[in-house]
Amino acid sequence: MTAQDRKTQILDATILLLAEQGLDGVTHRAVDQRAGLPQGSTSYYFSKKLPLLLAASEHLAGILEKDCDELQVAFSDLVAKEGMDAAVRFVAEELVSFTDTSRHLFLARVELTLASARREDMAEVAARLTSAARRPLIFFLELISDQKSEGAVETCAGLIDGISLMYATGQGPKPTVDQISTVVRSVL
Template identity: 40%
Template sequence: MPPVSDRRTRIADAVITLLAEQGSRGLTHRAVDAQAGLPKGSTSYYFRSRAELLGAAAPRLAELDIALVDQGGNDPASFMGHILDESLSGVGRIRTLARYELMLEAARRPEIHAALTAGTNRFRDKLTSLFPLADPQEARLLAGDVIAYMDGLFLSNITSPQMQRQSAVELKCRLARFIDLGVETSHE
């Protein structure tokens, strides 16, 4: 039998996958058991309610996001390019879809909001440190603007039909232009 922390992590990962594949309506204890490859009833032993399942996914997602941030480049464009590459395909796309599902839940559940905010703050701090601006507050504001812009691009891209999605190269160019514009404007 795997240790409790391993089971909790497997369950949280299964919740993330289910949120991405089926949305929050598909999140049931039975579905999580099946997704995690656990015997029936296992999930409800660790997480009694649906709210607890969502609460388990948010910090796990933040943990995965923080690991992704720590792997990024050392300038804004390469860092954002790395995030983009890792967020729109494969397992990263699953996390992105789950994140948007959790963001909607967070609007009504403060505990989920707090967990997601931890990951976002780490992301903003890293991005802020990469901007060559004299005023740290300006760099933080620019980082927030870049994150908001990136979220808009990701949401638009991930919800569009396949043939209307922009390529990673196109998205990187748009992000780089936005970053350059923000840095130029902040220097004025």
């Protein structure tokens, strides 16, 4: 296993711990255990908790952005083949699916965002994660909005993001494809 593979394993384990146990559950020992690595592995790469959390934030943002890149290609292909209505439905289906399959990413994002609001040394984390999480929404909304105002696009992206976060945290019902499609169509 390369050093980069081990770091990725540590960061993935950190994200899972953030989702499962919150910020307080993230300790070097817990990360080592969750990652299935020898004790001291996390400390070797991240001597303190803050650098570990900051690296986990960047790793999480990268995961969210990677998913966006894959969705953009599929969306463009679908618009060309089947038209905008099919593409809007595709976006809605993908977002609804993502809320279930990636709940741990939502929860880790919430934990890191809350920490960012409370800790000056993590002040930039919330903006970075929100930007990464909303990137696919903004892309699709801008693409279909026919140059509508930036405010309308941001409002729709925030609404969809909020609906998804409420579900991921157990505070709201599971979003439906029709619900998300309706919000997306509001900028058409």
